[in-house]
Amino acid sequence: MKKSKIHPDQKYIDGIAANDSAIIRSIYKNYVPKVVFYIMNNSGDRDQAQDVVQEIMILLFNQAKANTLQLTCPFDAYFFLLCKRKWLNELKKTSNKGVTINEDFASINESALDSVEQAEQFDEKQQLFDMMFQKLGDKCQELLKLSFTIKSMEEVAEKLNVTYGYVRKKKSLCVGQLTRWIQEAKNFKSLKNN
Amino acid sequence: MNEERYLLFDQYLQGEMTVEERSNFEKQISEDQDFASEFSTFKEVLRQLKTKFGHEQEREAFIENLSAISDKHFNKEKPKVVFMRPWYFAAAASVAILFGLLFFDYNQNPSFNDFNQPGQAHFTERSNTNVNLIQAEKAFNDKKFKEAVPFFESVLKNNKTAEIQYYYGVSLLQTIEYKKAEVVFNELKSGNSVYKEKALWNLALLKLKQKDYKGCKQILQTISQEYEDYDEVQELLHALE
Secondary structure (H helix, E strand, O other), X not given: OOOOOOOOOHHHHHXXXXXXXXXXXXXXXXXXXXXXXXXXXXXXXXXXXXXXXHHHHHHHHHHHHOOOOOOOOOHHHHHHHHHHHHHHHHHHHOHXXXXXXXXXXXXXXXXXXXXXXXXXXXXXXXXXXXXHHHHOOHHHHHHHHHHHHHOOHHHHHHHHOOOHHHHHHHHHHHHHHHHHHHHHHHHHHHHHHO | OOHHHHHHHHHHHOOOOOHHHHHHHHHHXXXXXXXXXXXXXXXXXXXXXHHHHHOHHHHHHHHHHHHHHHHHHOOOOOOOOOOOOHHHHHHXXXXXXXXXXXXXXXXXXXXXXXXXXXXXXXXXXXXXXXXXXXXXXXXXXXXXXXXXXXXXHHHHHHOOOHHHHHHHHHHHHHOOOHHHHHHHHHHHHHOOOOOHHHHHHHHHHHHHHOOOHHHHHHHHOOOOOOOOOHHHHHHHHHHHO
């Protein structure tokens, strides 16, 4: 990833990560109207456009916080393509009602496409992770939540009124359970694709 | 579930193995593909947990802020409904009237503060290493305009761009250096940068701050409708009517 140069529009990504209202407002002002126009021209309405934009903004926040987002193309192209593909996916899910897609509106930018695919993978992984996390028992969920917010395992043990040795072991096993489920889902997916 | 394996992963990552255990572990990683793949998933899960819970409060704050901005953009601001019992209402109303009588400002002209939005500067992302510029940006974004002015001045000596000039002008305006600010904005106004219309808007604000309403209006009328914040121009014009 280091080989491509970071685009000056990285400031938008940094602004999102820092919850900078001025930056968020400028994104809505400068880049969102184009997305709304596109969605409204492709079987959507304003409310749906608002939801798509909001979901993409949260995705960008998560990606920025995980430090996996270094913009190598203009923000405009990246953001538009992400929203557009998100919308097309939504349409596919409910496509029995007949959809008209106005394709020549699309501006394809190679570098943007790469980054967009990375973002989509990131999102997919996170959704899988969230789903698996919900499958865990309450005890595991609570313990993991505490260990990743408090950080000191001694304090976690104190809070849960158990020994340090126990939380350490339990934490590894809970992470292990998640690992096994995610591993299985991955194996299943590669089986399906082959 | 292979419990031993996960305990081993944890020990390795925490650096709690002896040299021998460590090299055995690494040997297994390089030989056993299954083991290696599960170890990498284990690390990935740890990373995801860190992002999920490590930034939870920030994420909530972000989503709240985002929703507010989004609703405002899509004109969905719902008026807040406040339920009041009638006697509270009567009491509140009389207090309001009393305050109104005491403090009502009969001068209905708009004020500078209603329209003053100095914004945020972002120079340094452009891999800029100019120390003065970094300082200027920081002071500006912290709204310490008085501190920002000398930094901008030293940057402008060697590096005069419309963007830097613009933020210099805004800092001058905020520190009530009207004459200097006017010179800067007038220069931008006659140039051809993207800050042309913004400069006009700031010249109008400058007049407003000095309560020169006529001058303010005259300048506003010269701002192009293409200006990105034209809605504010209209609002101020309307308030000046």
